[in-house]
Amino acid sequence: MNCLSLLFGIFIERSLMMDILTRFANALPGNISQGLIWGVMAIGVFITYKILDFADLTVDGSFVTGGAVLAMLIRAGVPLPVAMLCSFLAGCLAGLVTGLLNTLLGIPGILAGILTQISLYSVNYAIMGMSNQVAVSVDQFPLFIASRRIAVSNGFPTVAWELAKIFLIVGAIIAALYWFFGTEQGFTIRATGSNPNMARAQSINTKKSTVIALILSNGLVGLSGGLLAQYSGNIDVNTGRGAIVIGLAAVIIGDVLGSAIMRGHFNFVARLAFTALGGIIYFVVLSVVMLTGVPGSFNKLFSAVIVAIFLAVPYIKSSIKTSFRRAARNSEKQTLSDSKKKGAEGDADVD
Amino acid sequence: MLTLTDVRKTFNPGTINEKHALNSVSLDLDDGDFVTIIGGNGAGKSTTLNAVAGVWPIDSGSIIINGQNVVGLPEHKRAGFIGRVFQDPMTGTAATMEIQENLALAKRRGQARTLKWGITKKEREEYHELLKTLDLGLEDRMTSKVGLLSGGQRQALTLLMATLKKPDILLLDEHTAALDPKTAAKVLELSDKIIEENHLTAMMVTHNMAAAIKHGNRLVMMNNGVIIYDVKGEEKKHLTVDMLLEKFEEASGSKLENDRMLLSKADAERS
Known part of the structure; x- marks a missing residue:
């Protein structure tokens, strides 16, 4: 019924229409910040899916791993920057496992990702002290972002500042990746994704570059999970389901x-943005x-x-x-x- | 420069598809030798090149490049001193990367890849001059993706990449077979020029008997995974396609039954 009301909104009460618009506007800042947080994760997916040409399904697991590590560390009183770094590193570790399964044991990429993802489900439970949900409330801990602070009722300056902080993080990540993929190391990953035969003929260890790309990608995914845990004030073991x-x-x-x-000007920075x-x-x-x-x-x-x-x-x-x-x-x-x-x-x- | 001693390789051993691809191949190349390799399908020509390049480990024998036995080194490590151009123009370049980026990758062949910039301004100028020598107009398209180039352009670029850092051995695996005759001739000419100018040691597999005679200072004929004929110097200069066919029958005890090679004979006679 509500669905119809939007479609034929003009024919029904003006007030109802206004109501929907207000609700949309109120939710907008939250949607933007959530979109950006998942955007960090998507940038991680971009590295494997677009640059390395590797459909990596590890992310469903490593996303929660990042969130779980952050939540537990914050609760243990670890400073926020350290906790965020650890959520990145935890993701890196997950990527390393998939990379080794693929390059060292010869397990096809998709399957290697699935195996890591499934095992992480148990690992995530263990990290979270055998419970399926852990809370990190912004009332108790000094979090970098929180959905509560992004509520429109806090006034424009607060909301704008909170959004700016996330934009800054995304900007910093894009800048760092722009640098990395412009280096000799970054070139090896791009070449491996583009043509592994050519890469090997140019003395590139394609196994090594595959593993590095998976580590980097899942690190960003873990960081993103850590950000989402802060934003929503909790992490659930099922959050990662379908994250990929x-x-x-x-x-x-x-x-x-x-x-x-962008047409012809769709360069690397633009693609990440x-x-x-x-x-x-x-x-x-x-x-x-x-x-x-x-x-x-x-x-x-x-x-x-x-x-x-x-x-x-x-x-x-x-x-x-x-x-x-x-x-x-x-x-x-x-x-x-x-x-x-x-x-x-x-x-x-x-x- | 390159010494192969009793190199053997069997694919799918113990299965119904077992194939003795190399049966004791021995070959000794001097510094600056340019050898052309001919033979029928499945003779072991490309397999020999792949054995040198380290695409897979050989079963037995030794491969010595510049005094070092390389049989234990994987492909990417051997690539440090081997330049390669493949039959398929798609194989030698990274299609989604720019022309100059491909060259920059080749420039660092054999070096540790660091966190320094993957391509510098100085290199760009260097590549611009280098691409000019190809006379294909690529110097004005340095930021174009290689995927936009034609097969001939890609092979020319691959040649340049294979020799940008002087290799101990240059391996050309039927690198003109996928090109039209005119482009093939041009790429062959370019290969000759680059090999001569840099005084490279090179191996070139070809189906074209006339080209095998015309190019290089040495010719090797293979059949069933062994070298059946090896000729160099003056003797090679005076070879004809008919003499090669005769040699093949004499050495292998059978008629040459390879359409592509016979076609290339017909071509040679016409021209």
């Missing part, structure tokens, strides 16, 4: 949008869908549909340009006009 799909959604939304807008933007767009659109009254549990279906749509766009676009159906139509047209021409010539001959 959200990450992929952000990567793909950013890629499709970025290449449409658009990946983070993809995260924001994902959460904003998700909130719009949720405002129509769709139950929250449908968010996974939503993310799958989004990824499917954006993955299909480039394919459909190209098949519109060249398809068998189109070829048949063109061919038919041509035969028709040819035979007409012939007919006309034939008439002329008779004359």
Whole structure:
């Protein structure tokens, strides 16, 4: 019923429409910060999926690992910067495991990721003291970000400052990655992802660069999990379920949008920035869908549909340009006009 | 410079697909030798090159490059002193990276990769001059992705990359086979020029008998994983395609039944 009310909003009460708009506006800062936090995770996915050409499913596990490590350390009184660094390192460790499974034991990439992800589910339980949820309340601990502080009721300056802090983190990560992938080491990862045969012929140890990329990627995923734990004030062992799909959604939304807008100038920094933007767009659109009254549990279906749509766009676009159906139509047209021409010539001959 | 002694390799041992690819291959190349390798399908030409490059470990024998036995080194370690160009133009370059980035990767072949910039301003100028020598207009497209280049352009670039850091051995594995005749001739000419100018030791696999005679100072013919004919110097200069065919029958005891090689014979006769 609510769904219909949005679609036909103009025909129903103005006040209801205003209500939905206000709710949307109120939720916007929160959606943006959530989008950016997941954007950090998506940038991690970008490194494996786009640069290394490795579909890494470790992230569903390493995301929670990062969050769990942060929550437990904060609760143990460890200073926040150290705890955040540790959430990064915990993710790195998860990436290392997947990397070694793949390069040392020859387990195919996707399966190696799944194995690590599944084992992390147990590991995460253990980190969280055998409970499925750990709270880190902003009332008790000095957190870097918290959803409570981003509530619109706190006034514009507070909200703006909180958002700026997350933007700063994302900016710093993009700058660091821009530097790293411009170095000789970074080049080896790009070459490995682009053409492993060529990389080896240029004396690059492709196994080593695969492992480094997985470590870096999952480190960012862990950091992102740590940020989300602070933002939502708790970490649940199930938070990571389907995280890879959200990450992929952000990567793909950013890629499709970025290449449409930037065209020839879609450089590395822009690609990372658009990946983070993809995260924001994902959460904003998700909130719009949720405002129509769709139950929250449908968010996974939503993310799958989004990824499917954006993955299909480039394919459909190209098949519109060249398809068998189109070829048949063109061919038919041509035969028709040819035979007409012939007919006309034939008439002329008779004359 | 390069000495192969009794190199053997069997693929899929103990299975129905068992294939004795190399049966005791021995070859001794002097510094500056440019040897062309011919032979029918499955003769072991490319396998010999892959054994030298270290694509997989050999079963027995030794491969000595510049005094060092390299059989224990994996592919990426041997790449430090071996330059390679492959049959498929897609294999030798990274398509999603820029022309200048590909060159920068090649420039660091054999070196430890650090956290210094992957390409410097000075290098860009150097590559610009270097690409000019190819005469393909690539010097004006240095920031283009290599994926946008034609097969011939990619092979020319790969040649440049393989020799940017002077290799002890240059391996050319049918590197013109996927190109049209005109481009193939151009890339061959370029190979000759680069090998001569840098005084490189090179091995070139080819199906084209006329090209095998024309290029290099030495010619090796393989059959069933062994070298059946090895000729150099004056004797090689006076070879003809017919003589090669004769040699093949004499050494292998069978007629040459390889369409591609026979086609290249027909080509040679026409021209």
